[in-house]
Amino acid sequence: MNRNNEPGLGELLRYVSELVEFGAEEHYQQMGLNYRARYTPVLRAIRSGAQTVTEITTCTHLTQSAISQTVGHMEADGVISRQRGEDARKSVIQLTPVGKELMAKLSSHWTATFNVIEQLEEEIGYPLRSVLKDTARALERQGFSQRLTHIKQNLAAGGTNDE
Known part of the structure; x- marks a missing residue:
């Protein structure tokens, strides 16, 4: 079998990820939200009780660098704020009023998203x-x-x- 023209695992994973993210971004625009799909893992981790970059990293399986960068964007967009925690080396991340409003709008969207994932899994078998x-x-x-x-x-x- 000639594998020279076959896409590799990383290539396929990135392509599927891009297709999912593009579809999500398109839907956020249709919802009238100024929102980046990369915020989703962070918001879902916060909803689950995570309060620091380290806790969010553990919940999401993403790198600390990626989470830190995303948290920086979210702070700049007014979605979250950071306060010094009891351990001065760590910041406690909290939703701002904008973030809380966003979370309320996204909750039903995430339910629909998981329904789509289940349909996709059913379709591909x-x-x-x-x-x-x-x-x-x-x-x-x-x-x-x-x-x-x-x-x-x-x-x-x-x-x-x-x-």
């Missing part, structure tokens, strides 16, 4: 979220780089990539 969670757990156990090294060593030793 795969529990996509479960597959992605299982993939993430497998890569946490043994990283992609380690797996590449193992395969390359097998190939160099005259083995096959099926080992």
Whole structure:
């Protein structure tokens, strides 16, 4: 099988992510919201009780850098505010009145979003979220780089990539 023209895993994941994000952004515009899809994981984490960048990072599985950058944009857009916590090294993140209003508008939208995800999973015949969670757990156990090294060593030793 010639794999030279096949998209790789990262490429497909980014493409699907872009399709989802583009659709979400389009819908936010239709709702009349000045809102970025990247705010969603942060707002959902806050709704679940997260109050610091570290707690949001843990809830979302996104990098601390990505969350910090998103929190900065959200603060600039007036969605959240940050106050020094008891531990002066950490800021407590809170919704502003604008953020609370936004959260109220988005709550039913997120319910509809999960309904769409369930319909999509039904249409494709795969529990996509479960597959992605299982993939993430497998890569946490043994990283992609380690797996590449193992395969390359097998190939160099005259083995096959099926080992």
